[in-house]
Each structure stands twice: as C-alpha cells, then as structure tokens.
Amino acid sequence: MIITEQKPFGEIIDSLKDYKRIFLVGCGECATTCKTGGKEELERLRQELERQGKVVTATVIPDAPCIASQVKSELAKNMNSLRQADAILVMACGLGVQSVRENNRIALAVLPGCNSLFGSTLDSQGNFCEKCSLCGECILAETAGICPVTLCSKGLLNGPCGGANKGKCEVDPEKDCAWVMIYKELQAKDRLGQLRKIQQPKDHKKTIKPRKILAANNQA
C-alpha cells in the first residue's frame, strides 16, 4: 500500500486560495487505512474548509481513485456537484491525484491534500513499514526474503558494510542491520551457502521513470 500523510492545513488552504467551491475526493483503500482520506478525515476537512469560508460541493470516496474505472464512475455519479465546483481536492496519494486529473472530464484544477511517503506493509501492531523499493529485479530468493535494497541503509547487495554494532546499523543505531538479519535467517534455514553467490549491480535502466506495462491489447 502507499503511505500518505495529510498536508498541513495551512498548506492546503494556501493551495485553494483561488478557489471557493471545493469537491473533495478520498480513497477507500490506502488513504483510508492511513487515516488521511477516509470518511472521518474528509468530514473533518469539510468542516475545517467551511470554517475558512469554502463551500464543499460534495465528498466522494472511490474504493481506489488510482483506478480509472472507479474514479470515473464516482465522478459521473456526482456530476452536478462537480459542475458547481471550482477545484477538486484529493485526499489520497500522488497516484490518486493524477488519476483524478486524468479522468476529470470537465478539466477542473486538481490539488493534492496529502504527501505520499512510501510503499509499505501494515504489520499486526498497526505499524507501516517500508519493505520494497520497487527495484525491478527482486533478489528476495537469495536474501531469505529480506530486502537489502530497502532495509540496508546503504542498499548493499553483497553482504554487510562491516559497521554493524551488536546487530544494529551504523547509519541508524535504532535500526537492525539488514545483513545481520539476512545472515541469521539464512543460518536458521541452513542456507548460508547462498551468500557465496555474487549479486550483480542493479540494472538501473529498469528504474528509468516513468515505467509502464501496456495492456495486451495496446501492445504492438
């Protein structure tokens, strides 16, 4: 999931200074889980905006605004409120904001209400933990399912830097050294021999942006 934080309210109000009537879009998936774009957050924001003299023409929460079909259908159902608005404020990640911009047929200004932080798991204690940097060449099979690209502060692919102290990272002593974790996990599985395999440098061509995978019927 994509982790977001709400922008400071002052920043949101500043971005809306040229617009009076606001159409609010949330997100029923990641931003609801992050408590940035769910029902309660949108209601709170609506009240704050109205206290600042804005008019909220409608509040909608597509399941996943990053999916064109879902955002299109939610906007179509609320076309009257959309026509009354001067701008759309999206409480979701940058994917959601851009998807709303692309699928907003009446070309209103579309503004972000959140900052997008990272891709994450949600653990059983409710913590959001970054685990994958989307490198395009997954090596988890070699590293006992622990990602050194993301969890090692230096992104090392072939073992530790040598600076770990009592299992903690030299860059951030609060953090477990990824390579100590990988070593222990491989040792427990009796697979330490895997460490002899040299990982080749990452092919950074695979992370040239923007990346795209075309639908089968759009491929030449």
Ligand code: SF4
């Ligand atoms: S190696 Fe790490 S960053 Fe790359 S795809 Fe696998 S989990 Fe993601």
Ligand code: SF4
């Ligand atoms: S101490 Fe461990 S996690 Fe930290 S930079 Fe060195 S190898 Fe990476």
